[in-house]
Amino acid sequence: MDIDIIELSERKARFVLSGVSASFANALRRSTLAEVPVLAIDDVNIYDNTSVLFDEQLALRLGLIPLKANAKNYNYPEECSCGGLGCASCQVSLTLSAEGPKIVHAGDMVSTDPDVRPADSSIPIVELKEKHKVVVEAVARLGTGRKHSKWQAGVAGGYKNMPILIIGDCDTCGKCVEVCPRKILKLEGNRVKVTEIIECSLCKLCEKTCDMNAIKVSDDPESFVMTFETSGNITASELAIEAAGSIKKRAGQLVEILETLG
Amino acid sequence: MIPVRCFSCGNVISSVWDEYKKRIQTEDPGKVLDDLGVERYCCRRMLLTHVELVDLLAPYQ
């Protein structure tokens, strides 16, 4: 197994994962989307809402706001020692009270835990006009994307096989250079050169246009270009590690239960 | 109100709404979206096609 990181910022990761099976790459992708736990608002007590939004619309909008927190500090409500009743180690309360006229942003929410805060403070929640008022208390809990997309840690995760482009004998007609939608082919002297092979979308247009059948497009079945983003709840590198950790945990549980079966 | 996340991919797009709304007064919306880092066309249509109804509804509250 080898990893070659192309891009790694706080919210985006792109790397080439080689020497693994397609099922491992897919498990990793599925895991980033549905198995990594993050915090999201799950319960909303509405004390006053005279805004243009209905209570349930307001609650839905609050739920979708990504919360930045160290998820390791929290337990799942159903696994918590309080038995799911709600305590400081399985839930956080965020309060919001505002009066119009103003636009209420996610950054206006006040959290009881200073480590838990909205990942983007500029998300508009509701626009209040004259005499409009909103007073809510929101309770955030830990969850996974399998239950609801508000707990989805990874966003737009995907992979493709590593493209392989072989250019043989060529009369440098330049048709392939023109036809490539990703603009990755370049005419250099009397040769066609590939500039960024990773950008290739495997559309095979170059292969079809070539009159001499000099271009061969294929893919490596054991090498993948993986891309995923986060919505700010955790960093992209944490997400990759947590996702693999989640698969590991599950496989570990399986071994444990099989031990007891004999 | 602008939806918090993109309907298709789940990326948060509302965080750039205020800035987008201000900048499209003078600039080309496509270029503003590129600049704000809204890459995918699913996210771009969220901002491009949004119609703000708050002002229309407010008198009936």
Next chain:
Amino acid sequence: MELTIVNKTENEISIKVVGETHTLLNTLKTALLNNKHVEIASYDIKHTTISDPILFVRTDGADPIAIIKKAANEVIKECDEFIEIFTKKAKD
């Protein structure tokens, strides 16, 4: 996670893996098929959202439970390797 043995013979086993999805089962299947003692390894999810997967393994006579255990350990090793390499590369 919970396991229920649906059927078991000398060289065959089908177990219901309660609460799991393609994420674990598909990796496990690939790991099982890499073992030369395994003749068939597959799983079935009857209904996409409400059913639990049933894993079926047929071996050439070896103990199927031991073989699944070995495959799961290989999955753990692969994840460990990924975490280790990724952490190292992410630092650079």
